[in-house]
Amino acid sequence: MNARVNDEPASATLTEQAYAVLRDRLVMLEIRPGEPINEERLRTELGVGRTPIREALKRLEQERLVVAFPRRGTFATDVNISDLSHISEVRRTLEPLAAAAAAERATAEDRASLTDLRSRLDTATPRGDNTELLRADVGVHRAIYRCVHNPFLEDTLVSYDNLATRIWCLFLPRLSGMAGHVDEHVPLLTAIVEGDAEKASELSAEHVIGFERAIRALI
Structure with a gap:
């Protein structure tokens, strides 16, 4: 990617x-x-x-x-790990909502774009490079947010994902399993492309919870 x-x-x-x-x-x-x-x-x-x-x-x-x-x-600004719970609280609410909305509202062009993104996710992302994997993670999130077609929600989602990503970056040298975290997007993208709002919401919630769990394991 x-x-x-x-x-x-x-x-x-x-x-x-x-x-x-x-x-x-x-x-x-x-x-x-x-x-x-x-x-x-x-x-x-x-x-x-x-x-x-x-x-x-x-x-x-x-x-x-x-x-x-x-x-x-x-x-x-400083990156305060104490903000993790507050950021995660917002994302646990909004990310599943956005994934479900994307599954329902994505246009044919959106779905084609997400399908292409899904096909490139495995082949073009360096497996051993956590920084590039994290960039890929951010790119997938932003692609999904665009499919919600709500500029106010999209701006909020991007803002909180940015803050979460800064916390990720603090721990990149110590993180293991980053490739698996990014690979979680494949079934999520599939659910959105197929219009399965319930599945998309469920997978998105699991993804956000997994992020918080991974960081807390390193604190």
Whole structure:
């Protein structure tokens, strides 16, 4: 699978493009927790002006990925393992709801896209590379969220999945069985493609619970 998590369309505005790049660097901890955000360097690197960067950072602050301090600047937020139970509580409720909705609402084009994603999941994801496996996990979640066709729910789902992924990243060197966690998406995608809302909901709930259990085993 494509190693990039960034899934913004080519037609996205400069602010959306800057947001997507920064978001995924923050989510994958390429920008480390507590690290200052160098706006000037980002402007040069991304080839955008001050306004797109500032607007992107405002959105990222709302999503708890950065925090701004007067006269000090903007920093990547810390990742607190104590947030795990709160994040999981939300995801245990919303992820099964979203999976069921995706199974019911996905268009023919959506189902074809998910079928293609499912076929690529096993063959193109490095089995021994936890970072790439995690990127694949994020990509599958976002593909499912798009099939819900509810922009408000999609934004909420992406936001909480981002926060959960940051916790994953803290433990990546110690995680085992990451490939199995990603492989759980195959029957989930099948249930959505086949329109089985009940099965999709059940599998999604198991996936979220498995995430929390895996992390807690390492604490």
